[in-house]
Amino acid sequence: MSNITEFATLLDDAARHARGVDQIDPDSKISLADAYAIQSASIQKRVARGEKRVGVKMGFTSRSKMVQMGLNDVIWGRLTGAMLVEEGGKTSFAKYVHPRAEPEIAFVLRKPLAGNVTAVEALAAVEAIAPAIEIIDSRYKDFKFSLPDVIADNASSSGFVIGPWCDPHRDFSNLGLTLSIDGRVVQVGSTAAILNHPLRSLVAAARLSAAAGEPLQAGWVVMAGGATAAEWIKPGQYVSIEMERLGSAGFHLGE
Numbered sequence: 001m002s003n004i005t006e007f008a009t010l011l012d013d014a015a016r017h018a019r020g021v022d023q024i025d026p027d028s029k030i031s032l033a034d035a036y037a038i039q040s041a042s043i044q045k046r047v048a049r050g051e052k053r054v055g056v057k058m059g060f061t062s063r064s065k066m067v068q069m070g071l072n073d074v075i076w077g078r079l080t081g082a083m084l085v086e087e088g089g090k091t092s093f094a095k096y097v098h099p100r101a102e103p104e105i106a107f108v109l110r111k112p113l114a115g116n117v118t119a120v121e122a123l124a125a126v127e128a129i130a131p132a133i134e135i136i137d138s139r140y141k142d143f144k145f146s147l148p149d150v151i152a153d154n155a156s157s158s159g160f161v162i163g164p165w166c167d168p169h170r171d172f173s174n175l176g177l178t179l180s181i182d183g184r185v186v187q188v189g190s191t192a193a194i195l196n197h198p199l200r201s202l203v204a205a206a207r208l209s210a211a212a213g214e215p216l217q218a219g220w221v222v223m224a225g226g227a228t229a230a231e232w233i234k235p236g237q238y239v240s241i242e243m244e245r246l247g248s249a250g251f252h253l254g255e
Helices: 004-017 032-048 063-068 119-124 147-152 198-211
Strands: 053-059 075-080 090-092 099-109 126-137 157-162 176-181 184-190 221-223 238-243 247-254
Touching: 004 032, 004 147, 032 075, 032 147, 053 157, 053 198, 075 147, 075 157, 075 198, 099 157, 099 176, 099 198, 099 238, 119 126, 119 198, 126 238, 126 247, 157 221, 157 247, 198 221
Parallel strands: 053 221, 090 247
Antiparallel strands: 053 075, 099 126, 099 221, 126 157, 176 184, 176 238, 238 247
């Protein structure tokens, strides 16, 4: 596809300036391979400006969402250091087009992890786990997009907040959690909603990132995917996650 660079520039500019743009693929004619090529080229523009790759995020990690989107696999996006929001800190609504928040669990790796690995091998590479929130934000006008649109737009990833790092050898397969806004619970769920066990998301991350020539590195964060539906967020709100046995994390959304 000859427009990979053009579309990557369009989406990079949209993310930098928090400006909604028209769909690049209104008729769903772009292949998923080309959509990932656009995502990669867009992230490379961030890296060229000095941002550092710090991990990956996983998307469509619920079976029902995969079926709804006609997929037989998860999708993924890239994280950079500029996307990290300090736990308990503030980020500006002006940085986003129409942001939402998802409660998740995050992994940080103590050693590289690549290719087709088992769950045991994946867990052995984990340094710690933490409650986390992902800020997702489509850059498309009117929140209208196709699957290739989403992938090209870095799987809608825009920011992430990490809570306290905890021992990964405790059972985290079915931890209850809540997402709250200004102290009011708006979503209730469990880590089991992430592919029935979040470790499966890490296994998929190792496989997909290695296939793209970007294997998971020591120190990288892997956001395992939403454990509930995403929640719209507005300026002035405090958004927080409380996860059974792992603790809490949150952030303020400024103007």
